[in-house]
Amino acid sequence: MSSLHNSLRFDTEPHVGAVISGGLLSCSPQTSLRQACLLMHQARVSCILVMEADQVLGIWTEGDLHRLELPGDLQRPIGQLMQSPVHCIGNDQPLGQAALLMKRHKVRRLLVVNSLGQARGVLTQTDLIRFQGVEHYLLMRDLAGSVRREPVIVAPVLPLGEALAMMGREGVDALVVKGPEAGILTERDLVAWLAHGKGQVAADLARFPLYALHQATSLMTAVQQIQTQGYRHLGVLDDDGQLKGLLSYSDILANIEYEYVSQLRDLLDERDQALRSSVEHLRLARQVINASLDGIMITDAGGHIESVNPSFSQMTGYRAEEVVGKSPGLLSSGRHSPDFYQAMWAQLAEQGFWQGEIWNRRKNGEVYPEWLTITAIRDDEGQIRKYAGIFTDISDRKQKEARIQSLAYYDELTGLPNRRLFMDRLQLAIANARRHHHQVALLFVDLDLFKRINDSLGHLAGDLVLKEVARRLQQTVREGDSVARLGGDEFTVLVSEIDDAQGLERLAQRLINALYAPMEVAGRVLFVSASIGISLFPGDGRDEEQLLRFADTAMYRSKELGRNKFRFYNSQMSEQNRQEMLLEERLHHALTNRTLEVYYQPKVDLASGTLTGLEALLRWHDEVLGTVSPARVIPLAERLGLIEAVGAQVLDKVCAQLAAWSHLDRVPVAVNLSVLQLHSDRFLAELDRCLAQHGIPPQLIELEITESCLMPERADAMLALLEAIRARGIQLSIDDFGTGYSSLAYLRKLPLNTLKLDRSFVQHLPHSAEDVEISLAVLGLARGLGLQVIAEGVETPEQANFLAQHQCGQGQGYLYSPALPAHKAAEWLTGQAWLGGQ
Numbered sequence: 012m013s014s015l016h017n018s019l020r021f022d023t024e025p026h027v028g029a030v031i032s033g034g035l036l037s038c039s040p041q042t043s044l045r046q047a048c049l050l051m052h053q054a055r056v057s058c059i060l061v062m063e064a065d066q067v068l069g070i071w072t073e074g075d076l077h078r079l080e081l082p083g084d085l086q087r088p089i090g091q092l093m094q095s096p097v098h099c100i101g102n103d104q105p106l107g108q109a110a111l112l113m114k115r116h117k118v119r120r121l122l123v124v125n126s127l128g129q130a131r132g133v134l135t136q137t138d139l140i141r142f143q144g145v146e147h148y149l150l151m152r153d154l155a156g157s158v159r160r161e162p163v164i165v166a167p168v169l170p171l172g173e174a175l176a177m178m179g180r181e182g183v184d185a186l187v188v189k190g191p192e193a194g195i196l197t198e199r200d201l202v203a204w205l206a207h208g209k210g211q212v213a214a215d216l217a218r219f220p221l222y223a224l225h226q227a228t229s230l231m232t233a234v235q236q237i238q239t240q241g242y243r244h245l246g247v248l249d250d251d252g253q254l255k256g257l258l259s260y261s262d263i264l265a266n267i268e269y270e271y272v273s274q275l276r277d278l279l280d281e282r283d284q285a286l287r288s289s290v291e292h293l294r295l296a297r298q299v300i301n302a303s304l305d306g307i308m309i310t311d312a313g314g315h316i317e318s319v320n321p322s323f324s325q326m327t328g329y330r331a332e333e334v335v336g337k338s339p340g341l342l343s344s345g346r347h348s349p350d351f352y353q354a355m356w357a358q359l360a361e362q363g364f365w366q367g368e369i370w371n372r373r374k375n376g377e378v379y380p381e382w383l384t385i386t387a388i389r390d391d392e393g394q395i396r397k398y399a400g401i402f403t404d405i406s407d408r409k410q411k412e413a414r415i416q417s418l419a420y421y422d423e424l425t426g427l428p429n430r431r432l433f434m435d436r437l438q439l440a441i442a443n444a445r446r447h448h449h450q451v452a453l454l455f456v457d458l459d460l461f462k463r464i465n466d467s468l469g470h471l472a473g474d475l476v477l478k479e480v481a482r483r484l485q486q487t488v489r490e491g492d493s494v495a496r497l498g499g500d501e502f503t504v505l506v507s508e509i510d511d512a513q514g515l516e517r518l519a520q521r522l523i524n525a526l527y528a529p530m531e532v533a534g535r536v537l538f539v540s541a542s543i544g545i546s547l548f549p550g551d552g553r554d555e556e557q558l559l560r561f562a563d564t565a566m567y568r569s570k571e572l573g574r575n576k577f578r579f580y581n582s583q584m585s586e587q588n589r590q591e592m593l594l595e596e597r598l599h600h601a602l603t604n605r606t607l608e609v610y611y612q613p614k615v616d617l618a619s620g621t622l623t624g625l626e627a628l629l630r631w632h633d634e635v636l637g638t639v640s641p642a643r644v645i646p647l648a649e650r651l652g653l654i655e656a657v658g659a660q661v662l663d664k665v666c667a668q669l670a671a672w673s674h675l676d677r678v679p680v681a682v683n684l685s686v687l688q689l690h691s692d693r694f695l696a697e698l699d700r701c702l703a704q705h706g707i708p709p710q711l712i713e714l715e716i717t718e719s720c721l722m723p724e725r726a727d728a729m730l731a732l733l734e735a736i737r738a739r740g741i742q743l744s745i746d747d748f749g750t751g752y753s754s755l756a757y758l759r760k761l762p763l764n765t766l767k768l769d770r771s772f773v774q775h776l777p778h779s780a781e782d783v784e785i786s787l788a789v790l791g792l793a794r795g796l797g798l799q800v801i802a803e804g805v806e807t808p809e810q811a812n813f814l815a816q817h818q819c820g821q822g823q824g825y826l827y828s829p830a831l832p833a834h835k836a837a838e839w840l841t842g843q844a845w846l847g848g849q
Contacts, residue, residue, distance in 0.1 A: 025105075025106055025142050026102065026103050026104060026105055026106070027100055027101070027102050027103070027104050027105070027106060027108075027109050027121075027123050027134055028102030028103060028123060028125075028131060029142075030106065030134070030138050030141070030142040031102075031123050031131065031132035031133065031134050031138065034132070035060055035130055035132060035133065036050060036051065036054045036056050036058075036059050036060065037059060037060040037061070037062040037067075038050060038059055038060075038061060038062075038089060039061070039062070039063060039090075040061050040063060040068060040088055040089065040090025040093075041088050041090065042061075042088065042089050043085065043086050043087065043088065043089070044071075044079075044084055044085050044086070044087055044088075044089050044092055044205070045085040045086065045205060045206060047059050047071060047089045048202045048203075048205040048206035049206035049207070051073075051202055051206070052199075052202055052203045052206040052207070057072060057073045057119075057120070057135070057198075057199065058070055058071065058072040058073070058120055058133060059071055059089075060097070060122070060130065060133075061089055061090055061093045061095075062130075065129075067097055067122060067130050068090065068093065068095060069090070069093030069094055069095035069096070069097060070093060070094050070095075070097045070122070071089055071092060071093045071094065072094070072119070072120065073184065073197075073198035073199055073201075073202055074119065074184065074198065075092065075093075075094065076175055076178065076179075076198055076201055076202070076205075077175070077176075077178055077179025078092075078179070079092070079175070081172055081175070085205060097122045098112065098116045098118055098121055098122065099121065099122045099123070099124050100112055100121045100122070100123055100124070100134065101123075101124060101125075101126070102123050102124065102125055102131050103126075106138075106139055106142060109121055109134055109139065110139055113136065113139075119135065119136050119260075119261060120133050120134060120135045120136070121133070121134045135260075136260040136261060136263075137260055140234060140260060140263055141238070152229065152230045153226065153227050153228060153229055153230065154224060154225075154226045154227070154228050154229075154230065154233055154247045154258060155226035155227065155247075155255075157230060157233075157247075157258060157262050157263065158226075158247050158255055158256030158257070158258060158262065159256070159262055160183075160256060161255070161256055162186075162187045162246075162254055162255075162256050162257050163177065163178075163181045163183050163186050163187065164186070164187045164188075164189050164254075165177065165186050165187070165188055165189070165196075165213055166188075166189065166213070167188055167189070167190045167194075167212065167213055167214035167217070168212050168213070168214065169188075169212060169213040170211065170212055170213075171201065171204055171210060171211060171212065171213065171215070171216065174186055174196060174201070174213050175201050178198065178201075183257075184197060184198045184244075184259065184261075185197040185198070185243075185244050185257055185259070186213065187221065187246070187254065187257065188213045188214060188217040188219075190214060190219070192219055192220045192221075193219075193220060193221040193223075193246065193254060194214070194217035194218055194219035194220060194221055195217060195218055195221045195244055195246075195257075196213050196216055196217040196218075197243060197244065199243070200216040200217070200218075201216070203216070204216055221245075221246045221254075222236070222240060222242055222245050222246065223245060223246030223247065223248050223254065224236065224245060224246070224247065224248065225247075225248050225250075226247050226248060226249055226250070226255055230263060233245060233258060233263070234263060237260075243259060243260065244257050244258065244259050245257070245258050246258075300318075300320045301320050301321055303320055303322055303401075304322055305322060305401050305402060305403050306319070306320065306322045306323035306325075306326045306327070306381075306400075306401070306402045306403070306404075307319065307320040307322065307323060307399065307400065307401050308320075308323055308334075308339065308399075308400040308402075309397055309398070309399055309400075310339065310397060310398045310400070311396075311397055311398075312394075312395050312396055312397065312398070314338055314339065314356075314398070315336055315337065315338060316334050316335050316336065316337055316338070316339060317335065317397070318331065318335065319331050319334060319335070326373070326381075326402075326404050327342060327371070327373050327374060328373045328374030328375055329341075329374050333374075339400070342371040342372055343371065343372065344370040344371050344372045344378045345372070346370040346378065347369065347370065355385075359385060359387060359398065360395075363386065363387030363389070363395065364384075364385070364386055364387065365383075365384075365385045366382075366383065366384045366385070367382075367383065368380060368381070368382055368383075368405070369381060369383050369402075379404060379406045380404075380405050380406060380409050381402040381403060381404055381405060382402060382403045382405050383400060383401070383402040384400070384401045384402070385398055385399070385400045386398070386399045386400075386401075419431065420432040422481075422495075422496040424474055424477060424478060424496075425477060425478055425480075425481035425496050426481070427481050427485075427494055427495050427496040427502075428493065428494075428495040428496075429495065429496065429497075429498075430495070430497045430498065432495065433493070433495035433497070433503055433505065434555055434559075436493050436495075436505060437451075437453065437505055437555040437558065437559070438555050440505060440507040440548075441548050441554065441555060441558075443507065444507075444508070444548055444549070445549075449508050449509075450508070450509045450547055450548060450549070450550070451505070451506065451507055451508070451509070451547070451548040451558075452505075452506040452509045452515050452545060452546070452547050452548075453503060453504075453505060453506075453545070453546050453547075453548075453558045453559065453562045454503065454504040454505075454506070454515075454518070454519060454522070454543055454544070454545050454562065454577075455501070455502075455503055455543065455544040455545075455546075455559070455562035455563050455565070455566045456484070456501070456502040456503065456504065456522065456526075456541050456542075456543050456566075457500060457501050457502075457541060457542050457543075457544075457566050457570070458476075458480065458500035458526075458539055458540070458541050459539075459540040459541060459542055459570065459574040459575060460540075460574075461473070461476070461499075461500040461539075464476055464532075464537065464539075468532070468533050468535065469533075471533075472532050472533040472535075475532045475533065476530065476532055476537065476539060477496075477500065479530055479532070480500075480502065480526060480539065480541075481494070481496060481502070483525045483526055483528075484502060484504065484522065484525070484526075486525070487518075487521050487522050487525045488504055488506075488518070488522075489506075489518075491507065491508075492504055492505060492506050492507070493505040493507070503559070503562070504518075504522070506518070509547075512579070515545060516577070519543050519545060519577035520577070522541070522543060522577075523540070523541060523543065523575060523576070523577065526539055526540065526541045527539065527540050527541075527575065540574055540575035541575065542566050542567075542569035542570045542574050542575065542576060542577070543566060543569060543576070543577035543578070544561075544562045544563060544564060544565025544566030544567070544568065544569055544577070544578060544579075544580060545562060545565055545577060545578070545579045545580065546558045546559075546561040546562040546565060546579075546580040547579075547580075551580050561580040562580060564580060565578045565579060565580040565581075566578075591647070593635070593636070594636065594639070594643065594647060595647065595651060597633050597635055597636055597639075598644065598647060598648065598651070598653065599653075600633075601631060601633065602653065602656050602657065602660065605660060606631070606633070607629060607630075607631050607657065607660055607661065607664075608629075608630045608631065608632070608664075608832070609627050609628070609629065609630070609661055609664045609665055609668065609833070610627075610628045610629075610630045610830035610831055610832055610833075610836075611625040611626065611627060611628070611680065611830065611831055611832075611833065611836035612625065612626045612628055612823055612828065612829065612830040612831070613625055613823065613827055613828045613831075613836070613839050614626060614681075614801060614821050614822070614823045615821065615822060615823070615827050616820065616821060617802075617805075617811055617814055617815040617819060617820065617821060617822050618815055618820075620827075622678055622839050622840070622842075623678060623821050624678045624679045624680065624681060624713065624821075625678060625679075625680045625681070625836060625839070626680070626681040626683075626715070626823060626830075627661060627664075627665045627680050627681065627682050627683070628641070628683075628830045629641045629644065629645070629657070629661055630830070631644055644657070645657075645685070648685075649685060649687055652687075654685045654687045654688060655685075655687065655688055655691055655693075655694075658684060658685055658688045659697055659701075661682060662682055662697075662698070662701050663701055663704075663705075665680055665682055665712075666701050666702060666704070666705035666707045666712075667705055668680075668833050669705065669707050669711055670705040670706060670707060671833075672837065672840060675837065675840040675841060676840055676841075677711055677840065678711075678840070679710065679711050679712065679713045679742060680711065680712065680713065681713040681714070681715050681744065682712065682713070682714055682715065683715045683746065684714055684715065684716050686716075686717070689716065689729065689732060694732070695732070695735060695736075698736075698739075698741075699739075708740070709739045709740035709741045710740050710741075710742075712741050712742075713741070713742040713743070713744060713764075713765075714736060714741055714742070714743055714744075715743075715744050715745070715746045715767070716733075716743065716744075716745055716746065717745070717746050730760060730761065733761055733762050733763075734762050736762075737762040742764040742765070743761075743762060743763050743764055743765070744763065744764060744765035744766065744767055744801070745758075745761075745763055745765070745766055745767065746767045746769075758796070759796060763796075763798055764798065764799060765798055765799045765800070765801055766789065766792075766793045766798050766799070766800050766801075767800075767801045767802075767803055768786060768789050768790075768800055768801070768802045768803060768819070769803060769804075770803040770804025770824070771804075772785050772786050772789070773786070773802050773803060773804045773805060773810055773814075773824075774804055774806070774810075776809070776810045776813050776814070777809060777810070777813040783813075786802075786814075786817070787817060790817055790818060790819055794818065799820050799821065800819045800820055800821070801819075801820070801821040801822065801823065802814050802819050802821070802822040802823075802824075803822075803823060803824065804823075804824045805822040805823065805824035805825075805826045805827070806824050806825045806826050807826060808826070810822075810826070811826060
């Protein structure tokens with residue numbers, strides 16, 4: 012119905028004579044068709060009248076091209092080819108009547124005549140669309156529903172005569188010429204061809220490129236572009252950028268509901284006439300008004316309500332008897348100023364028409380938006396006798412617009428500002444701080460171990476936690492501070508003006524305390540901690556991107572400190588980030604180029620000093636970073652998910668080296684495993700592949716695991732994996748024993764061969780009573796479980812003697828040898844190494 016509001020202008024609607032342009036192009040009946048085409052081309056018009064003695068005999072238009080037989084018809088008199096009679100309309104008729112005539116006679120133009128039947132001008136479809144007042148309707152329709160058929164596409168080399176015939180067969184007024192880019196060939200181009208005879212194929216006359224718009228574009232925009240650019244057609248593109256069709260003025264006009272508008276206008280005119288003439292006509296008009304889905308209100312010239320329809324009562328809540336005789340001001344919402352209403356009535360008095368969006372109030376007090384059209388109804392003397400107001404409730408449209416606005420700037424789950432709105436606010440806060448010379452603080456809040464909640468309780472519980480976190484953050488910050496959710500479990504707090512760092516520290520601690528308070532979710536009581544990073548303007552960053560990045564960096568440093576803490580940003584953090592990024596880049600480079608090295612540290616029998624085995628240790632010397640400690644490499648590889656690749660490369664290098672030592676007396680080589688390697692479903696297959704590829708007996712490989720691999724929640728799976736490894740003949744040892752929290756009952760079930768006594772217990776032997784007790788306990792436990800013991804970090808003869816006396820079988824450490832490159836380790840295999848040498 013909203014499209015009708017622009018059309019119902021009653022006496023203010025333009026008449027045909029007011030919109031036609033002056034001047035007529037005409038010729039005599041004896042004029043040849045070629046000469047007529049030349050006249051049309053020079054005048055840039057689509058038709059020519061055939062006249063004799065000021066009488067219009069007929070008309071010839073671009074659309075008549077399709078009936079020609081070329082080339083013979085070019086020299087025939089146009090009087091033999093014209094259409095006659097010419098469809099006419101009086102210059103005092105409304106535009107709506109002209110639209111009906113065009114549709115009824117299936118023509119694109121009408122001859123406009125005065126009361127004496129004299130030709131005044133030609134009315135085209137272009138004039139109808141420009142002056143009919145259907146802007147609102149056009150805005151509500153897009154091009155997708157306006158294309159009536161697929162385009163007719165021809166090759167650039169199509170002869171023009173065949174192009175003309177194809178237009179007639181297909182019933183179109185334009186063809187799409189498909190070359191390297193799409194072009195268009197229209198009836199007007201063919202008229203020019205007939206006039207000048209220039210050109211032979213479609214590409215000679217076609218205009219490139221074809222101007223096109225996306226199918227979601229409104230008809231209003233299309234009309235504006237056609238008028239601005241001077242086009243008569245434009246292409247319509249689908250979502251894939253492919254040409255879907257051509258849009259012309261005929262298509263646009265076909266989409267405008269002229270019959271419906273005209274019928275309703277006629278009924279309203281009948282109603283106006285009935286008000287002045289008879290009760291019977293008044294009853295007919297009342298029926299039309301009552302049947303309308305739009306609210307309708309009729310007032311007298313002074314603005315007092317005379318009648319309303321049922322839809323008015325349904326929308327406003329007021330019964331007819333409650334409003335008749337009163338001013339429409341009783342509906343006023345209070346949202347508009349007096350100037351707004353003064354301007355409305357001034358326009359009504361001057362132009363007799365007003366249309367726009369207005370907020371009114373229902374009887375129950377609810378304020379709602381409506382699209383209102385007010386039209387003045389005049390008597391025969393031109394005096395305003397009444398006003399007709401037609402309105403539609405557009406609350407639903409407004410709600411959808413608000414929803415779109417909310418999704419663009421607010422987080423849907425928590426209702427907090429999203430990243431876009433937060434960055435806008437941060438930018439404004441920085442600009443204000445620059446002007447007034449104060450500081451701005453940005454707190455980056457990240458929940459600790461939030462993934463565990465989603466994994467264990469489900470994402471619904473995770474969403475409930477995020478909503479509660481958002482509520483607590485908002486309750487904790489001061490008025491004027493801005494809380495936002497950037498995404499996931501990341502939140503920010505913007506403090507637009509701060510006094511001192513102590514105040515920020517207190518705020519950060521309040522936030523941590525508020526979040527860590529017990530939280531009941533899904534029947535569980537949770538304790539959610541957060542890590543906070545803080546950056547300041549102008550001390551830390553000069554723009555919003557820097558402040559956000561530096562606060563994020565500080566937040567990660569808080570996590571490294573143990574979580575549930577806050578930390579201020581400093582420049583050393585950026586340097587550390589840069590170093591970590593460089594380390595990550597070089598590690599990828601090392602894995603790709605296989606530049607990681609393996610060193611070997613001997614393991615000896617403590618009683619005899621003979622070689623019993625080797626331990627493979629990762630070493631990395633990078634051309635950019637120099638020597639990088641394994642203590643940096645292993646944690647980084649685990650964080651980046653590269654530990655499997657590192658472990659696989661180390662295992663492959665060890666097997667390759669054992670194959671190279673096949674001529675020597677080989678001993679088992681121990682390879683350390685990461686817990687992430689053991690959790691991989693591909694580990695056993697990779698192990699088997701590596702041994703088979705290099706031809707290594709499983710007895711020459713020993714795998715070392717740490718206590719962190721023995722997690723109770725994966726006990727059954729880990730036990731099955733270790734048994735599968737032992738079944739292959741590969742020995743297993745547990746490294747760093749005594750530093751964790753291994754369950755002895757679980758340890759008893761594991762298919763282990765060896766325990767390794769951690770160097771932290773060995774280094775103070777035999778002088779530390781505490782370390783003596785721990786070492787003796789481990790040795791006793793190993794004997795009870797039937798396991799061998801290897802002591803790590805043996806550096807002095809006193810340590811070696813103590814361990815040997817208490818039945819520790821093997822040791823390794825600097826007393827015997829540091830980790831050695833492969834060629835040095837070979838000396839141990841040949842017996843050339845001397846005990847205690849380096």
